Amino acid sequence: PLPATAKEDWRELAGEVRESMRWAWRNYREKAWGKDQIMPVSGGSESFSIKGHHLGLSLIEALDTLWLMELDAEFKDGVDWIHANLDFDVDGEVSVFETIIRLVGGLLSAHLASGDKLLLAKAKDLADRLMPSFDHSPIGLPHRFINLKTGALRDPITNPAEVGSCITEFGTLSRLTGDPRYHKAAKRAMVALFGRRSEIGLMPDSFDCMTGEWKSRRATIGPPSDSYYEYLWDGWQLFGDREFLVMYKSCTAAILENQKVELNGDTWFVDVDFETGKRINWEQDELSSFYGGLLAQGGDTAAGEAYTRSWDKVQAKYGILPEGYDAEKGTPTYKTNALRPELADAAFNHWLLDRKEEWRALVARHFRAMQQWNKAAFGYATMADVTTKAQADHCPGYWWSEQMKYYWLIFSDCRRFDYRKNYLSTEGNVLLGFRR
Ligand SMILES: O=C1NC[C@H](CO)[C@@H](O)[C@@H]1O
Numbered sequence: 130p131l132p133a134t135a136k137e138d139w140r141e142l143a144g145e146v147r148e149s150m151r152w153a154w155r156n157y158r159e160k161a162w163g164k165d166q167i168m169p170v171s172g173g174s175e176s177f178s179i180k181g182h183h184l185g186l187s188l189i190e191a192l193d194t195l196w197l198m199e200l201d202a203e204f205k206d207g208v209d210w211i212h213a214n215l216d217f218d219v220d221g222e223v224s225v226f227e228t229i230i231r232l233v234g235g236l237l238s239a240h241l242a243s244g245d246k247l248l249l250a251k252a253k254d255l256a257d258r259l260m261p262s263f264d265h266s267p268i269g270l271p272h273r274f275i276n277l278k279t280g281a282l283r284d285p286i287t288n289p290a291e292v293g294s295c296i297t298e299f300g301t302l303s304r305l306t307g308d309p310r311y312h313k314a315a316k317r318a319m320v321a322l323f324g325r326r327s328e329i330g331l332m333p334d335s336f337d338c339m340t341g342e343w344k345s346r347r348a349t350i351g352p353p354s355d356s357y358y359e360y361l362w363d364g365w366q367l368f369g370d371r372e373f374l375v376m377y378k379s380c381t382a383a384i385l386e387n388q389k390v391e392l393n394g395d396t397w398f399v400d401v402d403f404e405t406g407k408r409i410n411w412e413q414d415e416l417s418s419f420y421g422g423l424l425a426q427g428g429d430t431a432a433g434e435a436y437t438r439s440w441d442k443v444q445a446k447y448g449i450l451p452e453g454y455d456a457e458k459g460t461p462t463y464k465t466n467a468l469r470p471e472l473a474d475a476a477f478n479h480w481l482l483d484r485k486e487e488w489r490a491l492v493a494r495h496f497r498a499m500q501q502w503n504k505a506a507f508g509y510a511t512m513a514d515v516t517t518k519a520q521a522d523h524c525p526g527y528w529w530s531e532q533m534k535y536y537w538l539i540f541s542d543c544r545r546f547d548y549r550k551n552y553l554s555t556e557g558n559v560l561l562g563f564r565r
C-alpha cells in the first residue's frame with residue numbers, strides 16, 4: 130500500500146469538511162435556491178431531469194449530510210423549502226433509476242433523520258408516479274423514462290443498474306408505509322435479471338425490458354451494470370433476505386473467475402464477452418472504483434483491497450481521477466472528471482470493515498485534491514481536463530449526498546451515526562444508522 134500520510138489530526142480535517150459543506154450550501158442558498166444544480170464557476174443554475182423545470186435535486190440530496198454534520202439551521206431551511214414548494218405533479222419525463230436513488234432515497238433519508246412525515250409522503254407520491262414503469266412489463270422490468278404526470282413510458286432498451294438498483298429505497302418505503310408493492314417490484318426485477326445469466330454466470334449490459342432479450346454481449350462491473358451487483362449484496366445486508374446473498378455470491382464468483390486480471394502488479398476487472406469470457410478491452414471506468422469496497426463487504430477482501438489500491442495509484446498519478454483509464458496503456462481514455470465519489474466510497478467501506486488508517490489516508494488525499502483543484506467561486510466543480518485541471522461549470526447532485534458525507538463520517542466520529550450498524554445506498558443516502 131502507498132505510504133500513509135503523517136499522523137493526521139482527523140478531527141481538524143472533519144472540521145474543514147463541515148466548513149466546506151456550510152460554505153457550498155450558503156452559495157447554493159444565495160445563487161440557486163430550490164434549483165436542481167448550482168453552476169459553481171458562474172454562480173448560475175441548471176435543471177437535471179426535466180429541461181427548465183427544477184425539483185430541488187441538490188437540496189434534497191444534501192439533507193441527510195447536513196443533518197449528520199449538525200448543520201441544523203441549514204437542514205431546517207431545506208425541509209421548509211420542501212414543505213412550501215416541492216410538487217411532483219409535473220408534465221415532464223424523468224429517469225426512473227436516477228429519480229429513485231436520488232430523490233426517493235434523499236427524501237427517505239431526510240425523513241429517517243428528522244421524523245418529518247411530509248418527507249415520507251413526498252417519497253411515496255414520487256414512487257407511485259414511477260411504479261407504472263415496473264407494472265407495464267410482463268417480466269417486471271421498468272422502462273428507462275416515465276412522465277411524472279401522464280405515466281407515459283419511453284425506452285425499453287435498458288440495463289442491469291437501471292432496473293436492478295432500487296431494492297433498498299423501495300424496500301425501506303414499503304417498510305415505512307406498510308405497502309409491500311414497492312419491495313416486491315424491486316425484488317422481482319432483480320430476480321428476473323439473475324435468471325437470465327449465461328452458462329458461465331455473467332450478464333450483458335443491455336436488454337429489452339419487455340422481452341428480456343439481450344441487446345449486447347459485454348459483461349462489466351462498471352456502468353451500466355455496477356449498482357445491480359451492489360444491490361444484490363445490499364438486499365441481504367439491509368433486509369436479511371438470503372435469496373439476495375445467494376444471487377450476490379453466484380454473480381461475484383463468476384466475476385472473480387472471468388473478469389479479475391493482474392497487470393504489472395495491479396488488479397483490474399475487465400469487460401468480457403458474457404458467454405465466452407473473452408476480454409474485450411483494458412478500459413477502466415472511474416465509476417467501477419466503488420467495486421473494491423463491495424467485494425470487501427461480501428468477504429472477498431484481498432481482491433477488493435487490491436482493486437482499490439490499483440485505483441489509488443491512478444489517483445496519485447493525476448491528482449484527480451480521469452473518467453476513463455486504459456490500464457494497459459496507462460493513459461486516460463476520457464480526461465474529464467465528473468466530481469465523482471466512487472474511490473472515496475470504496476475506501477470508506479473498507480474503513481468501516483477494518484478501521485485501517487490506510488483508508489482514511491486515501492480519503493484524505495481524495496478530499497485534499499478536491500479542495501486544491503475542484504473548488505470554484507460558488508462551489509465545487511467538475512473538471513474538463515484532469516491533466517490541465519481546467520474546471521467545468523457543473524456541480525452534480527450526488528456530490529452533496531456522497532463524498533462530503535463519506536469525508537465527514539470517516540474523519541469525524543459523528544455522534545449522529547451508528548458506525549457498527551448502518552446502511553448507505555449507492556447514492557450515499559443513510560437508510561439505517563441515524564442516532565438522534
Ligand atoms: O451509483 C451512482 N452512480 C453515479 C453517481 C456517482 O458517480 C451517483 O448517482 C451514484 O453513486
Ligand SMILES: [Ca+2]
Nearest residue numbers: 356419555556
Ligand atoms: Ca454509487
